[in-house]
Amino acid sequence: MVQKRAGGSLLLLTTIGMTVAFMVWGAFSPLINQIGETYNLSATEKSVLAAVPVLLGSVMRVPLGILTEKYGGRKVYTLLLLFLILPLAAAGFVDSYAALLVCAFFLGMAGTSFAVSMTFVSKWTSKEKQGTALGINALGNAGTAAASLALPMIALAAGLEWVFWSLILPIAAMAVLLWFFTPETPSADTSRTVKGELSVLAYKHTWTLSLFYFVTFGIFVTFSVYLPTMLIDVFDLSAVDAGRRTAGFIILATFIRPLGGFAADKTAPGPILAGVFLAVAAGGSGIAIGGQNMVLMTAASLLLAAASGIGNGAVFKLVPSIFPSATGTVTGIVGAAGGLGGFFPPILLGVVRDMTGAYAIGFVLLAVMSTACFLVNQKAFQDAEKEQNLKEIRA
Template sequence: MSTEAFKKHRIKSNPAEALIAATIGFFVGFAAVALFNVTAKNFKDAMGLDPVQVGLLVAMPMLSGSLLRIPFSAWVDTDGGRKPMLTLLTMAIVGLLGLIALIVAYYPDRLNDGLYPLLLLLGFLAGCGIATFSVGISMVAYWFPQHRQGWALGTYAGVGNLAPGIFTFLLPAALAGWGLLGAYVAWTGLLVLGTLVFIVIGFGAPFFQLVKHGVPREEAIAIARELGQEIFPAGSVLETLAISARNWRTWVLVALYFTSFGGFLALTAWLPTYWREFHQEPVRTAAYLTAYFSILASLIRVWGGSLSDRIGGEKTAMLAFGSVLLGALVMVLAQSFPLAFLGETIIGLGMGIGNAAVFKMVPFYVPDAVGGASGWVGGLGAFGGFVVPPIMGFFVKELGPARGYPEGFTVYIALGVIALLLVWLLQSTRRFYKAA
């Protein structure tokens, strides 16, 4: 659609700008979490925290980053994405500014247990940045026609998810060169800069802007269709959450995303320990191998989105979860570094493609509540990052390191098989869904 057509109806931004804005918002949203997780050791040493306290501290950003995806993504169905994205980014900025103040005032000698609850709260606020994922995914889905949503959503999530891997490479040098305070100031600056970019070009799809201009709903839908928008929300935040929750396919997609993205989060947390303890790799090598996994899964997600546009989300998901299953089998058998590296690569490819395939299917199966469905899928699916690592740790505890580390990947064999069965269920009932 021409720029003149958008200007005629006072529509700010366009699909390309909205995609760029959402991607930048999601990318910089990782800044607070990446820095907080890496520097948790500094707070542990200064405050004398025990392992349970450290575990809770590191979990706080992941908790807010997962739970807040649900209501904030549903908010997109009434706003278009601008307010929920800016709210989450602002909360993350507040968290980082609070941590800077804490470091200036108390670090390291004056930190004590009495400040631990405040540290938990600031960690929770920092995690708001990664809750932007579901907001951006819904915002982009409304801007793009369905035949291009796979590519657009894959690009958004793939580029945005590069952040953890890139930050893993940059943070050691930043901490060594600038110190703890300097690193926090630099990462806060990055987050503020990304937020400013979003303020300038990040706006909701035409329908939402027209409604804000006072255009009646039906007229707004008609004009938005002329401008290229194809899907529209059904109601309020609670309504869109309820509508998507009543659709059983939403919960199938949650389960699939639990394996692909939740499994991805779990491995980014588990792989450093796996490489250090089982293969005796140095700490830096283990970090780089984990960053490789993260970047690989993120980059392939872009191609996975395009593939989903060409052959459909279900067929792409079959390929993806088949790869996860194959990679997990290799990891169970891997006793050597080359074989383990191959297994990690195959799993990373499968998870990246799977993430793209799942969100290609969300607008198709839940077109009247994309925000609500994206919230359920993105929020609850991410809980795989909490659930899987303790299970893998249980294998090591019960079987010992020599058997426990490789055999722990049987968790992914089980998840891969279940995911394939669920994709088959979607594929086999698709024709009935279209008929309805």
């Protein structure tokens, strides 16, 4: 009963902590066009600024996942949030594009909260409920929606510098709450080595799950950071209007994610993922063909939001199921792949836009990539009997 109460309070605080951290991670994307006007940036330069936070937030998920396994979520989560105060404070003082890139890079550490939080929660959750619990925890992704809604209004009312300074207080508050009101990870093991943790790279399912999450979470991140830019460019919307529409995408993708985890708890994730990748292929094709029409763009984007959210939940049901004793490390690796799936596409879309005057080629590539994942899933997880016979890998 004590563990159940601890797990419940931990789930609440880690989810709120991730929400605040993801507001920081997504702070630049709803402001890109305002920053672009200030510094006279090209589409490629704006896409780079939007994508830079994703880079560090992706690759650092692996070491943060390992550190969480080794030292426990309470310590790692608290120190991570305290670190974010430094680039937030600095971002309000910079006056050049280059300096903004540096701040954006270090603010990317906010994205690693995903690996820390998911690992922390998984250690306090029974195996049969992990899909649901991790899906609820991932509601913290809604922080990017909050950023899209709130930060453009703060920028208009008080200036760009206060966008960053206003985030310092909630970050500091969550650091205090996590330190004083969450338990130590019950299985934290300081004897674990980096070499031992990375042995999971020898298993094919590590790479399969990474590929799938590269697509599903990559869609979420790409649309979170670059949809405002596309909407303003194609439909000449205001920053606030584009932010609201982007928030709608993020909210749908985030709040449908627990459904993917819950469904994967109740049935085989393979068929769920098959449907996800077919839907992504359809959504990508829809934007490639009809992305200049607001109705078609909206419908295809919402389809991608729903598919990516369900896919994210299903993928992360499989992580602790297949790797119960290396959840943190595999969470970091798979999470890093997902983050990188959101790093390259915005840059690609910016380059494609500068070269062709449209974004269609980028979404054709998404449809092709999703079709490839569908075929891989057919071999890896689609067969329910084969999936039930997967041996747990205890690295």
